[in-house]
Amino acid sequence: MNHTIHFKVNGERYDLSVPGHHTLLQVLREQLVLTGTKNGCEAGECGACAVLMNGEPVNSCMVLAAEADGAEIVTIEGLAHDSQLDPLQDAFIEAGAIQCGFCTPGVLVNARALLNRNSDPSEPEIREALVGNLCRCTGYIRIIEAVKMAARAGKEVAG
Amino acid sequence: MSQESGVRSQESEIRNPKSEIRNPKSEIRNPKSAKHSIIGASPHRIEGRAKVTGAATYVDDLQFGPNLLCGALKRSPIPHGIIKSIDVSRARALPGVRVVVTGQDFPGFTGLYLKDRRIFALDRVRFVGEPVAAVAADSPEIAAQALELIDVDYEPLPGVFDPEFGASPEAPLVHPDLGQYECVPFIFPQPGTNISNWFKVRKGDMAQGWAEADLVYEHRYRVPHVQHVPLETHVCVAQQDVNGKITLWSSSQSPFAQRNLIAQALHINHSKLRVITPYVGGGFGSKAGVSMEGAAVGLAMHAKGRPVKLRMTREEEFYTTFVRQGLVAHVKMGMTQDGRITAMENRFYWDGGASTEYGVNITRAAGYSGTGPYFVPNIHVDSYCVYTNHPIGGPMRGFGMAEMHFGIEQHIDQMAHQLGLDPVQVRLKNCLKEGDETLTGMIMHPTGLSECIRKAAEAICWDEPQTLPSGPHKTRGKGLACMWKAPAMPPNPGSSATIRLSEDGAATVSIGGVDLGQGALTVMAQLAAEGLGIKIEDVRVNTVDTDYSPYEWQTVASRLTWSMGNAVLMAADDARTKILRTVADAWGEDIDDLDIIEGQVVSYKTEEAIPLRDMVIYGLQRPDGTWTGGPVVGEGRFMPEYVTPLDPETGQGPRAVVHFTTGAQAVEVEVDTETGELQVLKIASAFDVGHAINPEMVKAQMEGGAVQGMSTALLEQLILDQGIPRNPNFTDYRIATAVDAPLATENIIVEVPQDDGPFGARGVGEHPMVPTAPAIANAVYHAVGMRLDSMPITSQKVWEGLAKHTS
Amino acid sequence: MRPFDYIIPKDHAEASALLAEGSGAARAFQGGTDLLIRVRGGFIRPERVVDLKRLPGMQEIRLGKDGWLVIGAACTMNQVAIHPLVRERYDLLAQGTASVASYQLRNRATIGGNCCNASPAADTAPPLFCLDTIVELYGPGGVRRLPIADFYVGPGRTALQRGEFLTSIHLPPSPTGAQGVYNKLGRTKVGDIAVMSVAVYAWPAATQSGLTWRIALGAVGPTPLRAPEAETALAADISPAGVVAAAQLAAGASRPIDDIRASAAYRRDMVRVLARRGIEKVLDLTGLRDLSGLGGAA
Numbered sequence A: 001m002n003h004t005i006h007f008k009v010n011g012e013r014y015d016l017s018v019p020g021h022h023t024l025l026q027v028l029r030e031q032l033v034l035t036g037t038k039n040g041c042e043a044g045e046c047g048a049c050a051v052l053m054n055g056e057p058v059n060s061c062m063v064l065a066a067e068a069d070g071a072e073i074v075t076i077e078g079l080a081h082d083s084q085l086d087p088l089q090d091a092f093i094e095a096g097a098i099q100c101g102f103c104t105p106g107v108l109v110n111a112r113a114l115l116n117r118n119s120d121p122s123e124p125e126i127r128e129a130l131v132g133n134l135c136r137c138t139g140y141i142r143i144i145e146a147v148k149m150a151a152r153a154g155k156e157v158a159g
Numbered sequence B: 001m002s003q004e005s006g007v008r009s010q011e012s013e014i015r016n017p018k019s020e021i022r023n024p025k026s027e028i029r030n031p032k033s034a035k036h037s038i039i040g041a042s043p044h045r046i047e048g049r050a051k052v053t054g055a056a057t058y059v060d061d062l063q064f065g066p067n068l069l070c071g072a073l074k075r076s077p078i079p080h081g082i083i084k085s086i087d088v089s090r091a092r093a094l095p096g097v098r099v100v101v102t103g104q105d106f107p108g109f110t111g112l113y114l115k116d117r118r119i120f121a122l123d124r125v126r127f128v129g130e131p132v133a134a135v136a137a138d139s140p141e142i143a144a145q146a147l148e149l150i151d152v153d154y155e156p157l158p159g160v161f162d163p164e165f166g167a168s169p170e171a172p173l174v175h176p177d178l179g180q181y182e183c184v185p186f187i188f189p190q191p192g193t194n195i196s197n198w199f200k201v202r203k204g205d206m207a208q209g210w211a212e213a214d215l216v217y218e219h220r221y222r223v224p225h226v227q228h229v230p231l232e233t234h235v236c237v238a239q240q241d242v243n244g245k246i247t248l249w250s251s252s253q254s255p256f257a258q259r260n261l262i263a264q265a266l267h268i269n270h271s272k273l274r275v276i277t278p279y280v281g282g283g284f285g286s287k288a289g290v291s292m293e294g295a296a297v298g299l300a301m302h303a304k305g306r307p308v309k310l311r312m313t314r315e316e317e318f319y320t321t322f323v324r325q326g327l328v329a330h331v332k333m334g335m336t337q338d339g340r341i342t343a344m345e346n347r348f349y350w351d352g353g354a355s356t357e358y359g360v361n362i363t364r365a366a367g368y369s370g371t372g373p374y375f376v377p378n379i380h381v382d383s384y385c386v387y388t389n390h391p392i393g394g395p396m397r398g399f400g401m402a403e404m405h406f407g408i409e410q411h412i413d414q415m416a417h418q419l420g421l422d423p424v425q426v427r428l429k430n431c432l433k434e435g436d437e438t439l440t441g442m443i444m445h446p447t448g449l450s451e452c453i454r455k456a457a458e459a460i461c462w463d464e465p466q467t468l469p470s471g472p473h474k475t476r477g478k479g480l481a482c483m484w485k486a487p488a489m490p491p492n493p494g495s496s497a498t499i500r501l502s503e504d505g506a507a508t509v510s511i512g513g514v515d516l517g518q519g520a521l522t523v524m525a526q527l528a529a530e531g532l533g534i535k536i537e538d539v540r541v542n543t544v545d546t547d548y549s550p551y552e553w554q555t556v557a558s559r560l561t562w563s564m565g566n567a568v569l570m571a572a573d574d575a576r577t578k579i580l581r582t583v584a585d586a587w588g589e590d591i592d593d594l595d596i597i598e599g600q601v602v603s604y605k606t607e608e609a610i611p612l613r614d615m616v617i618y619g620l621q622r623p624d625g626t627w628t629g630g631p632v633v634g635e636g637r638f639m640p641e642y643v644t645p646l647d648p649e650t651g652q653g654p655r656a657v658v659h660f661t662t663g664a665q666a667v668e669v670e671v672d673t674e675t676g677e678l679q680v681l682k683i684a685s686a687f688d689v690g691h692a693i694n695p696e697m698v699k700a701q702m703e704g705g706a707v708q709g710m711s712t713a714l715l716e717q718l719i720l721d722q723g724i725p726r727n728p729n730f731t732d733y734r735i736a737t738a739v740d741a742p743l744a745t746e747n748i749i750v751e752v753p754q755d756d757g758p759f760g761a762r763g764v765g766e767h768p769m770v771p772t773a774p775a776i777a778n779a780v781y782h783a784v785g786m787r788l789d790s791m792p793i794t795s796q797k798v799w800e801g802l803a804k805h806t807s
Numbered sequence C: 001m002r003p004f005d006y007i008i009p010k011d012h013a014e015a016s017a018l019l020a021e022g023s024g025a026a027r028a029f030q031g032g033t034d035l036l037i038r039v040r041g042g043f044i045r046p047e048r049v050v051d052l053k054r055l056p057g058m059q060e061i062r063l064g065k066d067g068w069l070v071i072g073a074a075c076t077m078n079q080v081a082i083h084p085l086v087r088e089r090y091d092l093l094a095q096g097t098a099s100v101a102s103y104q105l106r107n108r109a110t111i112g113g114n115c116c117n118a119s120p121a122a123d124t125a126p127p128l129f130c131l132d133t134i135v136e137l138y139g140p141g142g143v144r145r146l147p148i149a150d151f152y153v154g155p156g157r158t159a160l161q162r163g164e165f166l167t168s169i170h171l172p173p174s175p176t177g178a179q180g181v182y183n184k185l186g187r188t189k190v191g192d193i194a195v196m197s198v199a200v201y202a203w204p205a206a207t208q209s210g211l212t213w214r215i216a217l218g219a220v221g222p223t224p225l226r227a228p229e230a231e232t233a234l235a236a237d238i239s240p241a242g243v244v245a246a247a248q249l250a251a252g253a254s255r256p257i258d259d260i261r262a263s264a265a266y267r268r269d270m271v272r273v274l275a276r277r278g279i280e281k282v283l284d285l286t287g288l289r290d291l292s293g294l295g296g297a298a
Helices: A024-031 A087-095 A104-117 A123-129 A141-158 B048-052 B089-093 B140-148 B206-212 B255-266 B293-300 B314-319 B359-368 B401-418 B423-430 B449-459 B520-532 B560-587 B695-714 B772-784 B795-806 C012-019 C035-040 C077-082 C084-089 C091-098 C111-117 C125-130 C228-236 C240-253 C264-286
Strands: A002-009 A012-019 A050-053 A056-059 A072-074 B069-075 B081-087 B097-102 B131-137 B151-156 B195-203 B215-223 B235-240 B246-250 B273-277 B308-311 B326-335 B341-353 B378-387 B474-485 B495-501 B507-511 B539-541 B594-597 B600-603 B609-611 B633-638 B661-672 B678-688 B744-750 C005-007 C026-029 C048-051 C061-063 C069-072 C134-139 C142-147 C152-154 C165-171 C179-185 C196-204 C211-218
Touching (some): A012 A024, A024 A050, A056 A104, A087 A141, A104 A141, A141 B695, B069 B140, B069 B293, B081 B131, B089 B097, B097 B140, B131 B140, B206 B326, B206 B341, B215 B401, B246 B255, B246 B293, B255 B273, B255 B293, B293 B308, B326 B401, B341 B359, B359 B378, B359 B401, B401 B423, B423 B474, B449 B661, B474 B772, B495 B560, B507 B520, B507 B560, B520 B539, B520 B560, B560 B633, B678 B695, B678 B772, B695 B772, B772 B795, C012 C026, C012 C048, C012 C134, C012 C165, C026 C035, C077 C111, C084 C091, C091 C179, C091 C196, C111 C125, C111 C165, C125 C196, C125 C211, C211 C228, C211 C240, C211 C264, C228 C240
Parallel strands (some): A002 A072, B069 B308, B246 B273, B341 B378, B507 B539, C026 C048
Antiparallel strands (some): A002 A012, A050 A056, A050 A072, B081 B151, B195 B378, B215 B326, B235 B308, B326 B341, B474 B661, B495 B507, B495 B633, B600 B609, C069 C165, C134 C142, C134 C165, C179 C196, C196 C211
């Protein structure tokens, strides 16, 4: 049985027909071809599929697409505004917090959500906020540093 | 420095090896303040923007349209057995199923060093998860249903689940036909046994060695199977066109090796198989060689032109592609009371799993490295690769070195403690220095090993009193381990590169190596920019398409910066020479008076300048109106020409390997003595990289390797219960998270130049994972006086040891 | 994933009727963090999932009659963990919910789902057991309530009957001065399933020690367990020696097994350690800790 859902993704409105058992991750990647969000485990453990749903981060592999009716979704593709990168994206490049890049979209989404709810997180708070984003390449050191950099940059902008 | 034609050397780049210890917080450098030379600067990763915006495309992101078929593999549920029958008729009949294949369709053998593997099991299964059939269907749901409709009848056979047992005469044979398998000349299978390779080192006089020792100590160490856990699981798409040409889009470290091995296995010409590798989401060795890609190609060959995608689920990733071999190591050492090693007798039983086509070389590498990075005059090493009915052991970051050093580095530590000596001093006394003979008779090249040991120890404040623990029931300790590793390759692995200039003056570098995240694209861009004399912003580096890219053996062995870097430099120099010849001709000048600086050809004599874009395609007009030059393409290649075979009985030979990268890590830990939990306070890494082309990326490898090493040390084990994996998922196979990462790291670059490396560079991708586990184990010993001789060092294991200790 | 239909029932009665279909054809769905994994793994094969989240009251947290706190079963872990009333009056529960997995998973995992999944390792369970929780169920026979200890029947099994679902969790008014500590041990430092866990809860009362105690254990039995002997012992004696003895009694109340996560022996001893640490912390928080015994052997 298919469901018609009306939702917003990265500010764009979509009307889609989705099978009941398809996850939000599948629909984003396969129907909307927003392939920035990654499939790392399909079990809610690795965080590679994280997106913002109504402003809060969720593992999209654990959300049924049908549930997204009426929701506002932000994926990695929606983090930048026009050609202006999110300060986190700039910081990740600057800090060398990317290697293979596969965890990066999920980490950035989750980090953006962290800074939205806590603009000046401590290091333990950053680590804990990212505990559900597995990274095998970087060892997390530069990721943590990049989040701190972006938080600092945000404070400077705020004045 | 090498004077090979075309490879520019920079004598002035040898850095003063004084203290390089920096505050980690200040190590994130602003590249705008970098020096004039791009070599030794740390420009941002060139594909960074693509990766942070989600624009970077991995294989599962490629779009193939509505005709894409979903592939799925039917797998053996038992670890060892005869296939009595397979009935695929019900699966074939299911609507939406387009292809069903079995081992009957692809009976050929394949393998990198030993051809002991088929794409699908034919008559026998040898591990839980071995593919016995495959389907391609219109949707994943139909494919899953089809698998359930395939009926396989097995007759179970007794299994082998331990490598020491497997090597004994009592063990059933996993590969009775071992004697008939093709293998490369430097691998020595033992037909009629489960030993698929036996590497021996015999050097010196063991009796004398033991006699000279004041202490002889023997112990056994165990390392279980772990898995690489790349965030992107194995995935590929295969399609055969109407002319029989197959395209394979593959998340691979080895597009050319995949082409080679699959073409051989399927008896097709290399030119009929094209492998394309876009971005790869981590590999760590698991995506070297071939694992499931042959099955996808097999399906495509029957899919009447439709593309077939095969993607491993996370569960499949844990045990059906490659795992790291397990190891049981018997280490025996003799030492004088002043800490000099007199003899070593080591036996390594490698749990190679159901196929050791790759693992045989890991066994060999451990053999020729089998003393650890020390000078030992009397040596006996036996390194056995043993078949078991476990998942397939293959290359994982370190290629046997992490497993092997776990035992050796604890052993040296233990003996130092027993003799009342400082373990750091004992290492400094025995570690290899330039000119020493290694266990295979190779003369050690210049190396910064001693410097690495000293600096790592210093960074952890080795000689200072232990800092106070953070609370009650806690105690702290420090440990150090050092290591060496050579790129483990056949004697003739080649790299090649081309550089094409275009109308905008930019350069496109084509290579066969893959960026798995280690930064290969960026480093090659730096080398090309430096070699040509252009800005790095004007360099693009292609990902691999075997139809267009020049050959690269594999992206393994920490070889790209060194080997492929040489090829790129040579290509840059070739292009540069062609450019300067053209300008010299057009301007009537001497080529030695010309240079390329930031994309301009300049004459030192006349001070004339011309931007590259004005002449790299169209050439230049001479004064008489004729034209000279044309499109500029530079080419380069590199292959080491000096590796010698080793005597099969003694392991001796003038040059076993191309070179060794050496290093050390020092770790400080805090142990909760009630719960056994470990907190890693600090990991200090020091590695001799010859010359850091991109220092920040080198440090990023040190951090990533240290944390991956720490994760395997503390958390990881593929739990196999009579061959059945019990934890193939993230719930019960835990890896280090952001909370588990050490509280502090320090990354020290030591530079003792590599004579034939680009600007003196040597690889470092694998090495930072090697000493971490023994360094942690040594730190635990220092903290609580307990030796943990098996991995992982879980909190429960520490608790059990403490309980035994105090009782 | 094997196909299934997704249904949003319009009211409790329809939800109950859908779930009453036999042989697992219909499954309750809220956060899906347990259900979807089991469907993917082929362990269950529902034909339809019934989304209970949008039923009235399921996502609410409100003060009920007589000062009880009523938490809708579909409230997420994060919702519970940050709610001012939970933090103020039932901080122990906030601790338990905040310890689950990761922040993003806690935006989906629900307190009701945690109870109904009935893993002995559930992180909400030891706190809920300490808090004398009542669960409210809706089913074909109407509404019924059960103490939480009666709701957990065995590993993965609850008292839910055919067609029933959990609608809300009721917490009695929090005693003045109550303090609680939830300690859990995982293989990784944060975010793991509990290898074992201990909730310690106490409030000022007219006992010998001045406190009444609740101690509940997770992942060391077929269900979460209380440790009544330890509770009684502490009510009488909170001296350092008494604390040690009570922790030993708590360990004695556990019935752990060996599995791939840990051994029974380790789990049992960790109950002793984490119970002692929890008791000491609660005593610190209530200001009743006898520090003169500091430094004594554990």
